[in-house]
Amino acid sequence: MAADPYGWLSKSLQTIHRAHWHRTVQPLSGRPGPVMTWQGQSIFNFASNDYLGLAGDPRLQDAAISALEAYGTGSTGSRLLSGHRPLHHRLEQAIAALKGTEDALVFSSGYLANVGTIAALVGSRDLIVSDQYNHASLINGAKLSGATVLSYAHRDTQHLQEQLAQHRAQHRRCLILTDSVFSMDGDLCPLPDILAIAGRFEAMVLVDEAHGTGVLGASGAGVVEYLGCRHRPLIQIGTLSKALGSLGGYVTGSAELIDFLRNRASSWIYTTGLTPAATAAALKAIEIIQAEPERRDRLQTHIQTLTVGLDALLAEQSIPSPFTKRLPSTSPILCLEVHSAATVMALKQQLMAQGIFVSAVRPPTVPTSRLRITLMATHTREHIMQLLQGLGAAYQ
Ligand SMILES: *Cc1c(COP(=O)(O)O)cnc(C)c1O
Numbered sequence: 001m002a003a004d005p006y007g008w009l010s011k012s013l014q015t016i017h018r019a020h021w022h023r024t025v026q027p028l029s030g031r032p033g034p035v036m037t038w039q040g041q042s043i044f045n046f047a048s049n050d051y052l053g054l055a056g057d058p059r060l061q062d063a064a065i066s067a068l069e070a071y072g073t074g075s076t077g078s079r080l081l082s083g084h085r086p087l088h089h090r091l092e093q094a095i096a097a098l099k100g101t102e103d104a105l106v107f108s109s110g111y112l113a114n115v116g117t118i119a120a121l122v123g124s125r126d127l128i129v130s131d132q133y134n135h136a137s138l139i140n141g142a143k144l145s146g147a148t149v150l151s152y153a154h155r156d157t158q159h160l161q162e163q164l165a166q167h168r169a170q171h172r173r174c175l176i177l178t179d180s181v182f183s184m185d186g187d188l189c190p191l192p193d194i195l196a197i198a199g200r201f202e203a204m205v206l207v208d209e210a211h212g213t214g215v216l217g218a219s220g221a222g223v224v225e226y227l228g229c230r231h232r233p234l235i236q237i238g239t240l241s242k243a244l245g246s247l248g249g250y251v252t253g254s255a256e257l258i259d260f261l262r263n264r265a266s267s268w269i270y271t272t273g274l275t276p277a278a279t280a281a282a283l284k285a286i287e288i289i290q291a292e293p294e295r296r297d298r299l300q301t302h303i304q305t306l307t308v309g310l311d312a313l314l315a316e317q318s319i320p321s322p323f324t325k326r327l328p329s330t331s332p333i334l335c336l337e338v339h340s341a342a343t344v345m346a347l348k349q350q351l352m353a354q355g356i357f358v359s360a361v362r363p364p365t366v367p368t369s370r371l372r373i374t375l376m377a378t379h380t381r382e383h384i385m386q387l388l389q390g391l392g393a394a395y396q
Contacts, residue, residue, distance in 0.1 A: 020341035021362060028357075031056040032245075034379045038357065044383050046373045047359045051215045051332050052295045053378030054245030054288060060281040064246075067280030075273035080262070083273030091279050094286045095238075095250050098213075099221050100230045103258035106279070108271050110210050110239030110249030115141040116267030117237060117251050118175065120260070121204065122147040127171035129163050131155065131178045133185060133366075135208060138177045147175070154182075157193040164201040174203035180223035181211035184366045186329030188212075191227045195234075206235040211331060214243030220289040220296060243289065246282040248274045295377040299332055302375045302384060306334055309388040322347060322394065324368075332375040335361075336391075337368050344369040347394050356390040 016022045028045075030037040032055035036045045054060055067087060077083035088106055095104035107113035118141030122128060126147040130138060133154045142149045150167060152159040160176070168174055176198055178189040191207065198205045209222040217225030222238070224230055235257060240248035251261060261268060289295070310326050314336075324337040338344040341362040348360035348371065359372040373387070 019363075020345060021364065026357075034376055034383050036357070038352070041355060043352070043355045043357045044386055045357050046375070046379075046387055047357050048374060048376060049211070049242040050245055051211075051243040051299060051374070051376055052245070052285075052289065053376045054214075054243065054285050057245065057285075057288070059288065060245055060284050063280040063284035064277035067276040071276035073275065073277070075275055077273065078269060078271060079273045080269060085273070085276060085279070087276055087279045087283065088273060091274075091283045091286075092250070094283055095252055098219065098286055098290065099224070099236060099252045101236070101252045102255040104250050104252035105258050105261050105265075105268060106240070106274055106282075107249040107251070107265075107268050108274055109247070110208075110237065110241065111137040112267040112271065113237050113239075113249035113251050114138050114208060115144055116265035117235065117261060118142055118177070118206065119145040119266065120264040121145075121206075121235075122173055122175050125172040127167055127174045129160060129167075129174070129176050129203070131182075131189065133182050134177055134179050135183055135210065136365075138179070138206075138208060142177065147171075154185075155187065155190055157190055157197060160194065161197050164197065164203065168201045168203070174201060176203050176205045178205075178207055179211075180207050180209045181216070181331045181333065183211055183333070184335070184361055184370075184372060185327050186331045186333030186335060187327070188223055188227070188330055191223065191229050195229060195232055204235060205233075206237060209236055209238040210242055211333065213238045214285070214289040215296065215299065215332060218293070220293070240278070240282040240285075244282050244285040246285060247278045248282060299375060299377040302377070302379055302381075303330075303332055303334070305381060305384050306373070306375060306387070309384065310334060310336065310391075313388060313391055323371075327370065334373045334375070335370040336373070337370045339369070341369045344371060347371060350394050351390050354390045354393065356387055358387075 028036045028038055032050050034045055075083040092104040092106055114137035122145045124146040128142045128147045128149045130151050132151045150163050152163050212222035214220045216223050236252045238250050240246045322343055327335040344360045361372045362369045
């Protein structure tokens with residue numbers, strides 16, 4: 001008898017369990033918002049990427065319903081064949097206008113936008129230099145491209161420059177990859193310095209604004225706007241599924257870049273166009289983020305409140321703390337580092353029992369285990385006080 005070809009699966013799962021790396025899904029119900037339902041219990045939601053509270057906004061819902069009634073449920077084909085609708089064009093125009101770029105291209109997800117764009121721009125003769133904490137979609141896009149991939153220490157522009165000085169000349173094109181807001185840490189990339197270095201080494205720069213768009217910058221255009229880098233030569237990627245409350249991804253930049261991607265990005269060419277409902281909801285969200293800057297202001301106030309509260313909590317030396325430190329952040333993503341994967345899971349469960357939902361993030365996603373807390377404009381000060389109280393109780 002031959003051995004079971006699937007027998008390795010249970011062994012692999014055992015290894016994952018032993019390392020406390022095993023993951024499962026969390027069924028939440030109710031409309032997306034600061035308060036949701038989990039196992040029949042009401043919970044305060046501090047684990048969502050819906051930073052502006054738009055995923056449950058009736059205006060997005062109405063836009064989606066109208067599009068559904070006008071165009072049906074599916075777009076029925078790839079964009080180059082039967083799947084292109086006037087709505088897609090309007091959304092792409094709206095993204096380009098928000099970002100101050102010539103054109104934009106909408107993908108079925110941010111992940112697909114990264115993978116397809118990176119693999120289209122560089123190949124085996126080229127070099128990618130990537131921040132070590134970049135999102136998995138950037139890392140996997142880099143692998144797929146077949147380019148030589150080097151990383152630089154997190155936010156370390158000195159190291160980036162050394163990598164380029166040593167390796168750039170041996171390659172044809174060069175692409176620097178960075179998240180704008182680091183998704184599992186909450187800190188920002190040093191974009192002006194990266195652009196200056198890129199200029200010296202004839203390197204393209206791709207910045208992933210998944211957590212920046214709608215959240216930072218006076219008009220909500222993201223970290224690029226916040227750090228004063230609009231209109232610089234850049235490839236900007238983002239998602240429609242975080243602050244924009246819908247589903248999908250985009251690339252924005254020069255008209256030539258977008259025209260090239262329409263011809264070369266496999267993950268755009270060979271997949272079905274975005275659904276009419278998702279497209280219309282994202283279009284409405286872009287309108288709202290520009291018209292309602294007060295959502296960003298409220299979010300900034302919440303970030304301040306929570307930062308001060310967390311630091312006060314960590315300063316209480318009287319009792320042994322499960323938290324090593326608060327990771328530096330200027331975004332609605334705030335993380336408390338924890339000694340071990342087992343501890344972070346126990347803390348998460350303890351908070352859940354108190355009706356507080358935060359994410360526990362562990363290796364291999366991140367180098368150190370942490371509680372990841374995300375804020376929404378639609379949270380209240382009272383929600384944040386409840387969270388701080390719950391975290392305080394977790395000391396016992
Ligand atoms: C969420 C995320 C993505 C993927 O976006 P989706 O639209 O969810 O596929 C890409 N990059 C970063 C940094 C992200 O956080």
